[in-house]
Amino acid sequence: MGSTMYGSMAFYNFTIAGTIRFGVGVMDRGAIIVDISDARAALDMQDASGEILGYLPGGYYDAEQAEALTVSFNNKYSDPEDEFSPVMLKLTDQSEMLRWYLEIMDSVSFLIVFIFVFAMSIVLWNTGLIGGLRRYGEVGVRLAIGETKGHIYKSMIYESVLIGIIGSAFGTIIGLLFSYWLQEKGIDISGLMKGATMMMPGSFHAKIVPEAYYIGFIPGLFSSTLGTMLSGIGIYKRQTASLFKELET
Numbered sequence: 001m002g003s004t005m006y007g008s009m010a011f012y013n014f015t016i017a018g019t020i021r022f023g024v025g026v027m028d029r030g031a032i033i034v035d036i037s038d039a040r041a042a043l044d045m046q047d048a049s050g051e052i053l054g055y056l057p058g059g060y061y062d063a064e065q066a067e068a069l070t071v072s073f074n075n076k077y078s079d080p081e082d083e084f085s086p087v088m089l090k091l092t093d094q095s096e097m098l099r100w101y102l103e104i105m106d107s108v109s110f111l112i113v114f115i116f117v118f119a120m121s122i123v124l125w126n127t128g129l130i131g132g133l134r135r136y137g138e139v140g141v142r143l144a145i146g147e148t149k150g151h152i153y154k155s156m157i158y159e160s161v162l163i164g165i166i167g168s169a170f171g172t173i174i175g176l177l178f179s180y181w182l183q184e185k186g187i188d189i190s191g192l193m194k195g196a197t198m199m200m201p202g203s204f205h206a207k208i209v210p211e212a213y214y215i216g217f218i219p220g221l222f223s224s225t226l227g228t229m230l231s232g233i234g235i236y237k238r239q240t241a242s243l244f245k246e247l248e249t
Helices: 025-030 036-043 063-077 096-133 136-144 149-184 217-237 240-248
Strands: none
Touching: 036 217, 036 240, 149 217
16 A cells, blocks of 8 residues: 555555565565566556655765755745646654664764863873873973073973973874774674664764864863972972972982
């Protein structure tokens, strides 16, 4: 049973020739494969199509690009007075569930990235802080040879910035290489989807977005530099004699 191109209901008998197991419970219970000519005859849709799926060149859904494409197409080809004129809809306009799903995925992705960046910022901040505190012996030596506290403090910050830039660049390159491999090859999880009740892709792929080129610099550069700055404040708060004692130990 289905709806024809003209809106009426149609009943058609098909002869089952065999069964196919997809490995996904939802498709195994409800999906059928029909010859396109038989489907057209049953639905009175000769040389017609009820829906055509389109994909963006990159293979990923981009809401802004889809919106611009939809508006451009409808302004050029869609006629509200003609019920058979083509109408383009965005993925989020297909159903409320799709819109809700995409919004949830965007929120979850942002939350995961935020938690990861925040955790790494704390780790690198603590590393910079401890590293600065352990250099009080070096500070004592440098004060003994005549360097000023301000010069020592600035040089420690410059060192931290340089190390942060080099480390962040190196880490970004490694991360992008791994992400590119995931983007092209992906991880096959089809073996885990047997008997699943939710329709999901059999493989997961990463996507390299413009933010990936600079987001690693946030914890790598600013956190370690902040830790060094905080530990370096102790240089001004402590007396020079106290810093000399670090040299004795």
